[in-house]
Structures are given as structure tokens and as C-alpha cells.
Amino acid sequence: MLLSNLEFLPDRTVKRHLGLVQGSSVRSKHVGRDIGASLKSLFGGELKGYTELLHDSREEATQRLLEQAESLGANAVINVRYSTSSIAAGAAEIFVYGSAVELE
Amino acid sequence: MIGLSQIVFFVLLLLSGFVIGSVAERRHRKSIIKRELQFNALPAIASRRPAEDRPYAQMLVTGSVVIGSDYFKTFLSGLINLFGGRVTPYESLIDRARREATLRMKEQASQLNASYVFNVKFETMRIAAGRVPALEVLAYGTALVATDQHA
Known part of the structure; x- marks a missing residue:
């Protein structure tokens, strides 16, 4: 399965558009991480726990997007966009969407 | 006495x-x-199309980072907020976050032997990490890997 944020692909033609596919993941961190981060946040700098958390969460969302695309019979997802919103204190939603297509 | 110890604690936090x-x-x-x-040697550009016609393979690359402000910066920004104007402490924070995210994206691209990254997009999110603000920056783009490298 090919994943790309381009709207077109070089040397490939789109045979069929299969519509929008999406994947999302809402995650919050456990209390230990939270306490560590709030201590760290006194002094500034990178909050590694959060970086990892959001990274994992993004991977999970992407996985869901790919599963959905696969079930539609697509062999590529193009024009992929990421979007993030913090929906509550300590929880963030990662949203990935794109067009599922069948390439020649 | 309680008031005094609170002030001392606050000053300690500010100083540290x-x-x-x-x-x-x-x-x-x-x-x-x-x-x-x-x-x-590995530029990241915003244009939506690659700059060359050579055959290439492409790959989605991402880089992200969460950076927190510190207690002093937060306090200073609160003061600046009273008068308005450029909030320089946060400007430097967000600048570092964005450049770090770009670098991580490039690191991933360089592992793929890409010659450059195009169609770069940024995503920024505020995270509520305790009382002190933190932000996440995600950079993503398409890494271009020339397929006739050895030719």
C-alpha cells in the first residue's frame, strides 16, 4: 500500500477513485508520564514522553487509514493530510485522511 | 509567614x-x-511538485516534537500580555519546535537516501501539560529518492 501526500503520482495513473478514507486515534497519557511532564515543564525543553505518545498515536491512526483503504480494494492513498486537536486536558486526537485510489 | 514562604517558593521556581x-x-x-x-545538502521545500523530471521513487516522511515552555518564560509572557506586543519568549519556543520537527523529518529522509523533501506541511498543536504551555509541531512531506542514482 502506497501512502503519499502528493495529489498525483509520477508515472502512475489513477484508475479509480474510491473516496475518502480516514483514521483517528484519541490518546491520553498515564498519570506517571503526566507528573514527569509537569515537572519537566518547569524548566522547559522537550517533553519526550509526549513526543513518543503522539508519534505512536499517529502511527495507529495511519494504520486504521490503511486498513480502511485496504477494505475498499485500494492500492494507494494519496493527498494524505494530518490534523491534530487537543480535545480535553490531557487528551489529543490525531486524525489522518486521504483519498483511496486504485493505481494502474 | 505563609505569605513569605509562598513568595520564596515562587521566586525559587522563577529562578530555576x-x-x-x-x-x-x-x-x-x-x-x-x-x-x-x-x-x-537535503533541502525541504514547500512546492507541490518535484523540481525535476528524472525518474524517482517517493515516500511520506514525518517528524514531530513536543516542546514545553519553562516557568520563567510563562511568567514573562504573562507580563508582556498586559502591555501587548511581540511575545519573544514564545516566538523562540515555537521557532525551535518547528526547526526540530523539520530536522527529524530530514533525518528520516536521509535514511532513505532522499535528495530532497517537497510538499512540506506543518501542523501545530497546543498541549495542556500542567500550568505551563507546551506545543507539538509535526512536519511532513514527500521525500524524493532518485532511482537512477547509480547511472
């Missing part, structure tokens, strides 16, 4: 935020500049 925070910031900035020079 200022000292440790500015040391960490200087160190981070130095490492960013050093790595940026390293990755100068």
Missing part, C-alpha cells in the same frame, strides 16, 4: 526556570544549528 531553562534553550539552539548545517 530562568537558569535551567535558558541553559537548555541555548544547548538546544546550538544543536539545531549544527544539525541544520549537516542537512543543508
Whole structure:
């Protein structure tokens, strides 16, 4: 399965558009991480726990997007966009969407 | 007595935020500049189409980072907020976050032997990490890997 944020692909033609596919993941961190981060946040700098958390969460969302695309019979997802919103204190939603297509 | 100890505690927080925070910031900035020079040969550009017609393979690359403000910065920004104007402490924070995210994206691209990254997009999110603001920056783009490299 090919994943790309381009709207077109070089040397490939789109045979069929299969519509929008999406994947999302809402995650919050456990209390230990939270306490560590709030201590760290006194002094500034990178909050590694959060970086990892959001990274994992993004991977999970992407996985869901790919599963959905696969079930539609697509062999590529193009024009992929990421979007993030913090929906509550300590929880963030990662949203990935794109067009599922069948390439020649 | 309680009032006094509270003031002492507050000043301690401010001081430690200022000292440790500015040391960490200087160190981070130095490492960013050093790595940026390293990755100068691998540019990241915003244009939506690749700049060449050679055959290539492409791959989605991402880089992200969460960076927190420190206690002193937060306090200073609160003061600046009263009068308005440029909030320089946060400007430097968001600048570092964006450059770090770009660098991580480039690191991933360089592992793929890409010659450059195009169609770069940025995503920024505020994270509520305790009382002190933190933000996440995600950079993503398409790494271009020339397929006739050895030709």
C-alpha cells in the first residue's frame, strides 16, 4: 500500500477513485508520564514522553487509514493530510485522511 | 509567614526556570544549528511538485516534537500580555519546535537516501501539560529518492 501526500503520482495513473478514507486515534497519557511532564515543564525543553505518545498515536491512526483503504480494494492513498486537536486536558486526537485510489 | 514562604517558593521556581531553562534553550539552539548545517545538502521545500523530471521513487516522511515552555518564560509572557506586543519568549519556543520537527523529518529522509523533501506541511498543536504551555509541531512531506542514482 502506497501512502503519499502528493495529489498525483509520477508515472502512475489513477484508475479509480474510491473516496475518502480516514483514521483517528484519541490518546491520553498515564498519570506517571503526566507528573514527569509537569515537572519537566518547569524548566522547559522537550517533553519526550509526549513526543513518543503522539508519534505512536499517529502511527495507529495511519494504520486504521490503511486498513480502511485496504477494505475498499485500494492500492494507494494519496493527498494524505494530518490534523491534530487537543480535545480535553490531557487528551489529543490525531486524525489522518486521504483519498483511496486504485493505481494502474 | 505563609505569605513569605509562598513568595520564596515562587521566586525559587522563577529562578530555576530562568537558569535551567535558558541553559537548555541555548544547548538546544546550538544543536539545531549544527544539525541544520549537516542537512543543508537535503533541502525541504514547500512546492507541490518535484523540481525535476528524472525518474524517482517517493515516500511520506514525518517528524514531530513536543516542546514545553519553562516557568520563567510563562511568567514573562504573562507580563508582556498586559502591555501587548511581540511575545519573544514564545516566538523562540515555537521557532525551535518547528526547526526540530523539520530536522527529524530530514533525518528520516536521509535514511532513505532522499535528495530532497517537497510538499512540506506543518501542523501545530497546543498541549495542556500542567500550568505551563507546551506545543507539538509535526512536519511532513514527500521525500524524493532518485532511482537512477547509480547511472
